[in-house]
Amino acid sequence: MTLPATVAELVRDFRANGRIVIVGASLAGLRAAEALRDEGFTGSLTIIGDEPHEPYDRPPLSKQVLKGWVPADHTQLPRLRAVDAQWRLGVAATGLDRATRQVRLADGEHIPYDRLLIATGTRARQWPNPTEAALEGVYTLRSRDDAARLQQALAARPSRVLIIGAGFIGSEMASVCRELDIPVTVAERGSAPLVGALGGVIGKIAAEMQRDHGVDLRCGVGVSSLEGDASGHVRRARLSDGTTIEADVVVASLGSIRNVEWLEGSGLAAGFWGIGCDAGGRAFDINGVVTDTVYVAGDVARQPHVLYEYQFLAMEHWDNAVLGAEVAAHNMVNLDPDYYPYLLLPSFWSGQFGVNIKSVGVPPFGDEIVFTQGSVKERRFAAAYGRRGRIVAAVTFNNGKWLEHYARLIEQSAPFPPPPPGWDQPEDMNPMPAEFPAPGVPTAIPDVVLTGHDPSERRAEFRPRRR
Amino acid sequence: MQIVVDLNRCQAYAQCVFLAPEDFRLSGDEALTYEPNPDDARRLQIQRAAAACPVQAIVIDRLDGAERSVTS
Structure with missing residues (x-):
């Protein structure tokens, strides 16, 4: 058998009998599973998700769900085709052993894979003081359950809502509060809403928009502390300029944290900005060498982009989850020269x-x-x-x-x-x-980030000089 | 039934708002919001809305209930 014929046979065999595990059961995970079946993959497919729910769509949560028009459990994603997968929902992945090619689950089980797709996304950054964060009436918004709880709190007509952080989600929540005619204060450390994502010129327009709609917008201030009453319900916030805000609902909208902790010790290039991968979704190891077995898609991926000087982009965008999943799925069941590049304009x-x-x-x-x-x-x-x-x-x-x-x-x-x-x-x-x-000035973190290397990371193996 | 609208694609032609007003709404001139889980009784309306969308931004579930089911 010629070498090309052998390689083609390997690809055929993998598509028929391979084992693919997807960690992450949200938009990217689901669309990747569907794309794998579309690509002709008929082997075993396992989808692991830490939330107990079927894949659902997040953008409606801060809009029509919060407003009370659409119940949070109406947000399941439509399916494009049957995926014939083993679903492991409500159990988180807790570790990855690349040597034995196994994903460890929180319930102790080990799931073997031939190819792995990491689509673990992000989670909401919590209010940093745990005692204050535990006060009743303090919320974050990321999941469907978060949205259901916060919607209930808004439906109870609080006297004032305080939103900490005026990024997109914070601003959308402020908009919903005003549509519901609930008094709302927005505290933003940066100079204006949306300033990290769109800059100060647009931020100024966004600020006027908020104030015209009756938002009490405070920029250039941080929230120093939250205070509760005797029953443990939040009542007021102290701001860095010395003022206090009386509020009975506080939403921390402080951006997101990438879910990479479970990859500790896996030797992948995982860190604050996500998991480094090539433009086709193949994960890098800590030395910057591309792997052939591990792929990344969605919010947790960071990959170089030809239009932006090949800088690494981390994109928390709906589009990025969909196209990233399709590209990674294609490349998981193909070999060079049939790889798809990743050419999404964010x-x-x-x-x-x-x-x-x-x-x-x-x-x-x-x-x-x-x-x-x-x-x-x-x-x-x-x-x-x-x-x-x-x-x-x-x-x-x-x-x-x-x-x-x-x-x-x-x-x-x-x-x-x-x-x-x-x-x-x-x-x-x-x-x-x-x-x-300027980099380092505190503000809401934009949801497309140009990511550099992490200078605190020094795990690479440097090649010894030969004598 | 489950639907999702690709709002990157949506350009607020608002054909869906005319054809299925219970499930699609505009907030202001251009910001579309919608019910992702319309009542099955309105399936025909939703299908018409999806067909009429000039940029084909409305995605309708292609599976029936049995195929959707997930095993844990």
Whole structure:
């Protein structure tokens, strides 16, 4: 048998008899399972998830679920096809042994794999003081159960809600509070809402939007402590500027933490920003060598992107979970030269205060911004982000139909400022600094992050010099 | 029935809002919200809404209940 024929036979055999384990039963895990079956994988498939629920969709949680229109348990994801998998739900993966190719579960069981997909995502960062975090009335929002609890608290008409952190989720929650006519204070350490993801120019518009809708927005302040009453229910918060806020519901919206702790000792390149992998989803080990058996997809992946100087991107976006899962699944059952690369242009949306905010590209990669269409005053506009004379991202407020136009420009690294399309031009079309916070300035962490190496990590094995 | 709308794709043409007003709503001019678990009695309306979407952003469950079931 020739070598290519042998390799083709190996691939066929793996597709028929291989064992694939997916850790993570949310959007990325489910779409990967479906894609594997679409790719013709007929071997055994196991899906492990720490939550007891079938895969569900998270974006509605901070919007229609919190508002009380849609019950939290209505958010199950539609299935694109049957996956014929062993589901292990409600049990977390606690360890990975790459030498014996086994995933350890919290119940003590070991699940063997030939190929593994890690899609463990993120969890909400909790309020850092555990005693204060345990007060009744203090919430975070990430899971369906979180959303159900917080929705109940809002339905009970609290006298005031305090939201700590004005990233996208925090801002969406503030919007829901105002729609329900509940008084709400938002405390943000940065200079404006959304400043980490979209910069200070857009942040200023977001701040005006919040205040116009009656949000008591406090920027440039932190929350120093939370205080409860005798029955252990939160009553007030002390801010870093010395003021206090009386609130009976407090939501910590402090960004997310990547679920990588279970990989400790596995020798994978796992850390604060997630698990490093190549553009095709193959995980790196701690030395930066790509593995052939372990793949990564979704929020927990960080991978180089051709449009952004091959810097590693960590993206907490719906799109990224879907396409990352499809690419990883394809590559898990193929070999070079049939690998798919990962060529997603990052994009996201956020509905808040009656405005649809959409973005494409990586805004924090840019340092300039220019308004190209519409009217800032009417909160209906498009703006482009540039770096060194090239367009790298765009954002629209109630102007989403134009986003694809900008996506094409970004894909081509077209000149910045881009020629404005159409007639609907803003008054001021001069580029200006986009005002992203300097690295290290505390703010809500943006949900696309350009990640460097972690300087505290020194686990690599350096090759001894030969004499 | 379960549905999901790819809101990256959605451009607020709002055909779904006209065809299935109980399950699709606009907040402001452009921000779509929806019921991910519409009543089965409205299946036809939902299917029409999905078919009418100019950017085909509405994904409908392709499995029946038996195939969905998960074993723990």
